[in-house]
Amino acid sequence: MTNELIEAIEEFEKLKGIPKEMIISSLEDAIRIAYKKKFPNSGDIFVNINKETGEIKIFRRAKVVESAHSVKEISIKEAKNIKDNAQIDETIDVEILPDKLGFVAMQVAKQILVQKIVSLERDVIYDEFKDKIGKVLTGKVSRIIGSNIYVKLEKGEGRIPQGLRIPNEEYYVGKELKVYVLDVLKTSRGPDIILSRIDANLLKYLLQREIPEINDGIVEIKGIVREPGKRAKVAVHSYKSDVDPVGACIGTKGVRITNISKELSDEKIDIIRWSDNPKEYIKYALSPAKISRVEIFDKKAVVYLPADQIPLAIGKEGINVKLASKLTGYSIELK
CATH class of the missing domain: 3.30.1480.10 (NusA, N-terminal domain)
Structure with missing residues (x-):
């Protein structure tokens, strides 16, 4: 016995x-x-x-x-x-x-x-x-209760609150997801594992996984900003003169960035070249618009461009200029 x-x-x-x-x-x-x-x-x-x-x-x-x-x-x-x-x-x-x-x-x-x-x-x-806060895990949607999406992980179950979901993303039981572990809280009912689908670190993880040059340290991610489910901008820099950081991330026929976009509910991802020159960096950040010149006053940038380029610089619902401002850290005025 x-x-x-x-x-x-x-x-x-x-x-x-x-x-x-x-x-x-x-x-x-x-x-x-x-x-x-x-x-x-x-x-x-x-x-x-x-x-x-x-x-x-x-x-x-x-x-x-x-x-x-x-x-x-x-x-x-x-x-x-x-x-x-x-x-x-x-x-x-x-x-x-x-x-x-x-x-x-x-x-x-x-x-x-x-x-x-x-x-x-x-x-x-x-x-x-x-110990997994700040890491990306793979799980499957196990149940949907109210505004919470519950995800079954290898051990335990986490939840994606409404505010941490990609807007308009479809969720159903059995769907496989990559999730970012944002926090773990102790409660009387057990640990509350808070997951996110909108964190910039989720996109960073996907880039590292999909792009060998980033994983190997040849290309460095210098900045990421997202408007989840709509658009993201990623600034990259190469430490080798013969490696194009933008081309490496996009991949042949765009296959690499397309795979990442699919993981994020078809979020459009702009890969731009980083520069330590603020004027150049702001020009890159506003792509695909073609910029004439940039003038900087403290943390404000005045950007001059042809009239037909202004809609491109602003982007749909103002997303392009908003993300460019967040990425570079400058308030941007278009002229």
């Missing part, structure tokens, strides 16, 4: 990912609480479960005295039956037979253990996911 207990604990460890030592500690605590409920005046009780054999032992801590008058004490005569060289004022552990616990108390212990295991499982999931 005792070996079966260890086997069951080890199987549970594999199933739930909770370390064996934590399960045993919880079981010891559950038995201790159950014993104290059945015998409230039993003194200082603790439980030990042998990690190899599964043998359960219950002990009462007692102070050695000449003549015992409470459960917190043991007479020197009885103490010497347990330990030959027992001394007055010494504290020794007195074993209590486990069968004194009884069936009802064991049922109580089982209930307590279940509660503790649920709590442990939540703690394990929290600890695992708090």
